[in-house]
Amino acid sequence: MSKKIGFFICHCGINIASTVDIKELMDYAKTLDGVVVSQDYKYMCSDVGANLIKDSIKKHKLDGVVIACCSPRMHEHTFRGVVEAGGINAFNLEIANIREQCSWAHKDKYLATEKAKALVRGAIAKAKLLESLETSKIDVTPEALVIGGGIAGIQVALDLAEEGHKVYLVEKSPSIGGRMAQLDKTFPTLDCSSCILTPKMMEVANHSNIELLSYSEVIGIDGSIGNYIVKVKKKARFVNMDKCTGCGDCMVACRLKDRIPSEFNEGMGMRSAIYMPFPQAVPLKCTIDAQNCLMLTRGKCGTEPLCVEACEADAIDFKQKDEEVEINVGAIVLATGYDLLDPTSLYEYGYARSDDVITSLEMERLISSSGPTGGEIIRPSNGEKPKSITYILCIGSRDETECPWCCRIGCMSALKHVYLLKEKLGDDVEINVCYTDIRSFGKGYEEFYRKIRGMRTNFFRGRPSEVRNAGDHLTIDIFDTTTNTL
Amino acid sequence: MKKYVLYPGCVMPTEQYAYEMSIREVLPLLNIKLVDLEGFSCCGEPIKSVNQMLSLALSARNIALAEKEGLDIFAPCPMCHLALSESKRILDSELGMNEKINKFLADEGLSYTGKVDIVNTLDLLHDIVGVDKIKELVKKPLKELKVATHYGCHLIRPSEIGRPDDSENPQKMEKILEAIGAKPLDYPEKLDCCGGLLTANLPDSALTKTGQKLQKVQEQGFDAFIDICPWCHRQYDSKQTKAGEIVAAKLEVPVFYLTQLLGISFGISKDKLGLDLNLSPVDKLNLGGK
Numbered sequence: 001m002s003k004k005i006g007f008f009i010c011h012c013g014i015n016i017a018s019t020v021d022i023k024e025l026m027d028y029a030k031t032l033d034g035v036v037v038s039q040d041y042k043y044m045c046s047d048v049g050a051n052l053i054k055d056s057i058k059k060h061k062l063d064g065v066v067i068a069c070c071s072p073r074m075h076e077h078t079f080r081g082v083v084e085a086g087g088i089n090a091f092n093l094e095i096a097n098i099r100e101q102c103s104w105a106h107k108d109k110y111l112a113t114e115k116a117k118a119l120v121r122g123a124i125a126k127a128k129l130l131e132s133l134e135t136s137k138i139d140v141t142p143e144a145l146v147i148g149g150g151i152a153g154i155q156v157a158l159d160l161a162e163e164g165h166k167v168y169l170v171e172k173s174p175s176i177g178g179r180m181a182q183l184d185k186t187f188p189t190l191d192c193s194s195c196i197l198t199p200k201m202m203e204v205a206n207h208s209n210i211e212l213l214s215y216s217e218v219i220g221i222d223g224s225i226g227n228y229i230v231k232v233k234k235k236a237r238f239v240n241m242d243k244c245t246g247c248g249d250c251m252v253a254c255r256l257k258d259r260i261p262s263e264f265n266e267g268m269g270m271r272s273a274i275y276m277p278f279p280q281a282v283p284l285k286c287t288i289d290a291q292n293c294l295m296l297t298r299g300k301c302g303t304e305p306l307c308v309e310a311c312e313a314d315a316i317d318f319k320q321k322d323e324e325v326e327i328n329v330g331a332i333v334l335a336t337g338y339d340l341l342d343p344t345s346l347y348e349y350g351y352a353r354s355d356d357v358i359t360s361l362e363m364e365r366l367i368s369s370s371g372p373t374g375g376e377i378i379r380p381s382n383g384e385k386p387k388s389i390t391y392i393l394c395i396g397s398r399d400e401t402e403c404p405w406c407c408r409i410g411c412m413s414a415l416k417h418v419y420l421l422k423e424k425l426g427d428d429v430e431i432n433v434c435y436t437d438i439r440s441f442g443k444g445y446e447e448f449y450r451k452i453r454g455m456r457t458n459f460f461r462g463r464p465s466e467v468r469n470a471g472d473h474l475t476i477d478i479f480d481t482t483t484n485t486l
Numbered sequence: 487m488k489k490y491v492l493y494p495g496c497v498m499p500t501e502q503y504a505y506e507m508s509i510r511e512v513l514p515l516l517n518i519k520l521v522d523l524e525g526f527s528c529c530g531e532p533i534k535s536v537n538q539m540l541s542l543a544l545s546a547r548n549i550a551l552a553e554k555e556g557l558d559i560f561a562p563c564p565m566c567h568l569a570l571s572e573s574k575r576i577l578d579s580e581l582g583m584n585e586k587i588n589k590f591l592a593d594e595g596l597s598y599t600g601k602v603d604i605v606n607t608l609d610l611l612h613d614i615v616g617v618d619k620i621k622e623l624v625k626k627p628l629k630e631l632k633v634a635t636h637y638g639c640h641l642i643r644p645s646e647i648g649r650p651d652d653s654e655n656p657q658k659m660e661k662i663l664e665a666i667g668a669k670p671l672d673y674p675e676k677l678d679c680c681g682g683l684l685t686a687n688l689p690d691s692a693l694t695k696t697g698q699k700l701q702k703v704q705e706q707g708f709d710a711f712i713d714i715c716p717w718c719h720r721q722y723d724s725k726q727t728k729a730g731e732i733v734a735a736k737l738e739v740p741v742f743y744l745t746q747l748l749g750i751s752f753g754i755s756k757d758k759l760g761l762d763l764n765l766s767p768v769d770k771l772n773l774g775g776k
Contacts, residue, residue, distance in 0.1 A: 347655035353672070401645075468674035475674075 003128045005034045006062040007120070008053055010044035010069035012099055019103035021113040025068065028117050032124050036060050045075050050082045057086030064092045064127040068120050070099040089132035096123035140226030141330035145170065147218055150178020153335035154200050160333075161209035168327050169204060170213045170232055173263075175281035176201055178337055182264060182361060184368035184375075187416040188448035194280065194370070201282040214283055219324070226330050236320040238288035238296065239274070243315035246284035250274045253310035255301060260292050262372075266362045268380070269372025274307045274316075278370065288316070341396040341403065349395060350467035355381040356474055357467060360391075360413050367420050377424055382472075388430040389421060390476055392464055398436055411439045415452045422455055432458040434478050488614070490560035490605070491552040492520040493570070495529060495716075498563055501724075502716035504760030508745035509562055509607065511754050515623055516615045520560065525551055529561070531569035545573030546587045549604070550596035558603040560610060564640035564715045567606040568649075574604060575647050607714055607745060608641060609650040612658040617665040625753035627667030628773070633747075634708040635659040635670055636699075636722070638680060638715035659712065659744060666751035670712075675702045680718040690732060696721040697733030709771060710740045712747060719743060723766045741766040747773075 007029040011017035022040050029038040037060045041049045044067060056062065065083050069075060072095040080090035098116045106112040142165055146157045149171030157169045169176070180186075183193040204210050213232055220231040251257070254272035261267040264277040273293040274286050294301040295318055308316050340359055343351035350357045356379050358366075369375040379386050391414045396402035415438075418431055438459075440449040453459070464478040479486050498506045513520060526548050530541035549570060552559045561567040577584050578600045588597050605614065637656045645653040654677070660670040681695030700722060703711055713719050721729070723741040730737035741764065749759040750773045761768055 347652075466677070470674060 003034055003064045004036045004060060004062050005064040005066060005124055005127050006053070006056050006060060007032075007035050007038040007124065008044055008049075008056075008065070008067045008069075009038075009040045009098075010049065010067065011040065011042045012070060012103075013042065016069070016099050016103045019106060019109055019112045020098055020116045021109060024113055025098075025116055025120065029066075029120055029124070032121060034064075034128050035124060036062065044069055045078055050078075050085075053079075053082050054086040057083070057088060062086075063088055064094070064130060066094050066096060066120070066123045066127045068096040068098045068116065068123070071095075071097045071101070091133040092127070092130050094123045094127040094130060096120045138226065141228070141328050142166070143168065143327070143329045144331045144333065145218075145228070145230055145327065145329040146333045146335060148178070148335035148337055149173075149176030149204075149212075149214065150335060150337045151180040151197060151200070152337070153178070153333070154197075154204055156333050156335060157204055157210050158200065158207065161207050165209065167210045168213060168230075168232075168329065169210055170216050170218055172215070172217045173277065174215045174237070174275075174285075174287040175277045175283070176204060176212065176214060177278070177280075177282065179361075181278060181280070182266070182368070183364055184371075185416060185420060187412045188442070188444040190416070190419065198280050201280070205282045212283065213325075215287060221332070223328075228329050228332060230327050230329060230332070232325050232327060234323040234325060236290070236322050237285070238290070238293070238316065238318055238320045239286050240315040240317050240320075241283070241285050243313045244285040244311075245313050245315075246276065246281075246286065247312075248276065248279075248286070249310040249312070250286055250307035250316065251276065253306040255294060255306055256292060260289065265365045265372045266359070268358075268362055268365045286315075288318075343395055346396060346402070348466045349392060349464070350469070350474065354467070354469055354474060355379075356386075360410070360417065363417055364413075367417065367424070375424070377421065385425075386429060387473075388432070390432040390434065391417065392434045392467075392476075394436045394463065406439060408439070408441075411435065412442075412445055412448070415440070415449055418452050418455065418457050419448075422457075427456050430458070431456075432460060434460045434462060434464055434476075436463065437461070487517050487519050489519045489521055489557055490610075491523050491555060491557045493526060493529075493548060493552075493559050493561040493566060495561065495563035495566040497716040497720070502719060504746060504763040505562060505716050505719065505743050507758065507760035507763075508743055508749050511758050512745050512749045512752065513610075515752055516611075516619060518560075518610065518615065521555065521557060523551055523555065529563075529566040529569040530573065531565050534569070541569065542573050542576060542583075543587055543590050545570050546577060546598045547591060547594070547596060549574060549602060550591055550598045552602050553599060554596065558605060560605050560607075562607045563717075564606055564638055565717060567604060568640040570604045571649075572647055574600065606641060606650050608637075608658050611662055611744075611748075613650075617661050620662060620748065621665045624666050624751045626751055628663075628747065628751055629667055631668040631771070631773075632707065632709045633663055633668045633670050634673055634703045634706075634711050635663065635676065636680070636711060636713040636718055637677070638713065638718040639683075641715065659714065662744065663712065663747070666748060668747070671708070673703065673706055673708075675699050680713075680715075680721040682717040682721045692721070693725060693729045693732040696725060697729035697735065697737065700726060700729060700737045700739050701733055701735045704735075704737060704739050708739070710742055710747075710768075711766075712742055712744050714744045723764050726766045738767050738770070740764075740768040740771055742768060 026038045026040055029035050037056055041052055043049055067079055076095055080093055083093045084090040096119045098119055102112055102116050144160050144165050145168045146153045147170050149169055157167045160167045180193055180197045186193050215237055216232050216234045219233045222229045251272045251274055254274050256273040258270040260271050262269045262271040274288045276286055290296045295305045340361055343349055365371040366377055393410050397407045438449055440446045460478050460480045461482045462479050464476045468475045527544055530544035534541040642649050642651050642653045642656050651658045663670045678699045679695050681692035684692035726737050746759045
C-alpha cells in the first residue's frame with residue numbers, strides 16, 4: 001500500500017525564502033507520487049506551525065511527513081514530537097535540509113530552487129520507505145573518565161566524585177597540578193595559587209571515589225556513547241609506588257643531579273634523572289626519567305646506581321615495564337589544558353638569540369617563591385638584577401602567521417606580573433608593557449588594569465619590530481600607535 | 487648544464503657592472519649557462535604604485551619572452567625578481583587576470599602560461615647549485631674573513647608570496663660564505679634597511695640609514711660587508727664616503743657582491759670580477775693577489 005505523505009516547507013523568516021522559491025517548491029512537491037498535501041508557513045517550528053502539521057496529519061490521514069527546513073541537528077527532535085502528537089509514529093518523519101545545505105550556501109535563486117527540489121524529491125522517496133520504530137533505553141556506565149590532571153580536571157573529578165560517581169583521573173606527567181602548580185599568584189585577586197590548588201590535589205589523592213592514574217596516557221577509546229572502553233598506558237616509573245615514601249634521598253644522590261632542565265621550572269632550574277616535579281607533588285612518589293637516566297639509557301651508572309644505594313625503602317626497580325589497563329566509563333571529560341607557543345619561530349623577538357628573552361611562564365617561575373631562584377628576579381644571562389623589564393604581549397597570537405586568535409590570558413597575566421615585580425623590585429626598575437589592546441574583560445579585571453596603570457609603568461600600544469642584543473643589554477624598537485612615535 | 491635566460495634589469499647594466507661581470511664569470515663554472523635575450527623591458531616594479539595593471543603587463547611580457555625560449559628566468563636584481571615573482575603569483579592565482587593580460591600580449595604574438603620559474607642569485611646558488619658544488623670549486627678559501635651579510639628587503643619580503651630566504655632569519659648567504667671559507671657572523675643590524683628607496687624623496691635620510699648600518703658593522707670589527715642587490719650595493723659601496731659624511735664617521739668598510747667574493751675564492755682574477763669598480767676600500771684586504 002502506498003503511503004500518504006504530507007509535505008511542509010518552512011520559510012525560516014527570509015533564511016530560506018529569500019533564496020529558494022517557496023511557491024515553486026510547494027507546487028513541485030504536489031506533483032510527486034504519494035504527496036497528498038503541500039503546505040508552507042513562515043516559522044514551522046513555532047506553535048502555529050506545529051499545529052498546522054498536527055491538523056494536517058489528522059485531516060489527510062497522513063502516514064508520513066516530510067519537512068523542508070533547517071538541519072535535522074536543529075529541529076528533528078522538535079518535529080518528531082510534533083508528528084508523534086499528530087498521532088503517527090515519530091520515525092515516519094524525514095527532513096530535507098534546505099537551509100544549511102541549500103539556501104545559506106547559495107546565492108542564485110533559480111539554481112538554489114532546483115537543488116531544493118532535488119533534496120525534497122530524495123526526502124519524499126525516503127519517507128515512503130520509512131518504517132515505524134520503537135525507542136528503547138540502554139543503561140550507561142556510571143563511571144567517568146577525566147583526561148588531564150590540571151585544575152580543571154581536578155575540579156571536574158572532585159565534583160563528579162562528590163555526586164557519587166567513580167572517577168578515573170588520567171594525567172600524563174608524574175604529578176597532577178598542571179599549569180596552576182607553576183603559578184605564583186592568580187589574577188585579579190592575587191590569591192596564592194598553591195593555596196587554592198594543593199588542598200584540592202590532596203583531596204583527589206584521598207577521595208574514595210577517585211582513582212588517580214598519574215604518569216599515564218589514554219591510548220585508545222572504543223565503544224559508544226554512555227559505554228566506552230578506554231585503554232590507558234601506565235608508563236613505567238621504575239619506582240615501586242607502594243614502597244616509595246617520597247623522601248627524596250634518591251634525587252639528592254643521583255649522578256645527574258642538577259644536570260637536567262626541570263619541566264616544572266620551564267627549564268629555568270635543574271633536576272635529577274630520578275625526580276619529583278615539585279615538592280608538593282601528588283602522588284608524592286619519585287619517577288625515573290627514562291630518556292636521561294644513565295642506567296636506563298646505557299645500562300650502566302658508575303659501579304652501582306647511587307639512587308638504589310640511597311633508597312632505604314628499596315623502591316627502585318629498573319625492570320619495571322609499561323602496563324596497559326582497560327577501564328569502562330560512561331562519560332569522558334577532556335581537560336587537557338594548554339601549551340605555550342614556542343617563540344623560537346618568531347625570530348625577530350630574539351628568544352632564540354638571547355637568554356634574557358623569556359616567556360611569561362618562565363617569568364612566573366622566577367617570581368615564584370618555589371622557583372629556581374626562590375623568588376629573586378634575575379637576568380638569566382648573568383644572574384644580575386635587571387634595570388628594565390619589557391613585556392611584549394600577543395606573541396604569536398592575534399597574528400595571522402601563527403595563531404589568529406586572542407589567548408585571553410596574556411594581558412591579565414602580564415598585568416599581574418607588573419604588580420608582583422613592582423612589589424619585589426620597587427620603582428627603581430623600569431617596567432614597560434607593549435600591548436595590542438589590553439583585554440581586561442572579566443570580573444574585577446578592568447579595576448585591576450586601572451590599578452596597574454597608576455603604578456609608574458610605561459604602556460606602549462604596538463608590537464616591537466625587533467629585539468636586539470646590544471652589548472650586555474637588549475634594545476627594542478617600538479612604534480606607539482597611540483602617539484605615532486617611534 | 488642548466489640554462490637560464492638572464493634578465494638584467496636596469497641598474498646592473500647601466501651602472502652596477504661589477505655585479506654582472508662577476509655573475510658572468512662565476513655561474514658558468516657552476517654549470518649554469520646564461521642566455522641573453524633581446525627585447526626585455528622594465529620589470530614593472532618602479533611604476534607599480536602608479537599603475538598596477540601596467541606593471542603587471544610589463545612583468546608578464548618579460549616572462550612571456552622567456553617562455554617563448556622555453557627557459558627559466560634568472561633575475562639577479564632582487565627588485566626585478568620580486569616584480570616578476572609577484573606578477574607571476576597574481577597571474578597564476580587571480581581569476582581572469584591571465585586572459586586580460588594575454589590580450590595585451592597578443593599584439594606582439596606573445597602569451598603567458600606560467601610555465602617558467604623565476605630565480606635570483608641567492609636561490610640559484612644555494613638551492614639549485616648547492617653549497618657542496620660551490621665548495622668543490624674553491625681554490626683560495628677566504629681564511630677566517632669575518633663578514634657581515636646584507637640581504638636587502640626585496641629578497642626576503644613579503645614572505646607571503648614566497649621569497650628566496652626567510653624574512654626574519656635569512657641564512658643562505660651565510661651558508662654560501664661558509665662554503666668558501668669565510669666566517670659570517672650574526673649582528674643586530676643585519677636586517678636594517680640600506681635606505682636606497684628613500685633616495686628620490688629624502689636623500690639625506692637615505693644616506694643616514696646607509697651610514698648608520700656601516701658604522702655599526704665597522705664598530706663590530708667586520709672585515710667585509712657582503713650584499714647581493716645592486717640597489718643596496720649602490721648605497722653601501724658607491725655612496726659610502728658620502729654616507730660617512732652624513733653620519734660624521736670615517737667609514738672604511740670593504741663592500742663586495744656575494745658573486746665577487748665567490749669569484750675570488752674560485753681563483754678568478756680581480757679585473758674579471760670588476761673589483762676595480764668597487765668604490766669602497768676593497769683593496770685593503772689584498773684578496774685575489776695582484
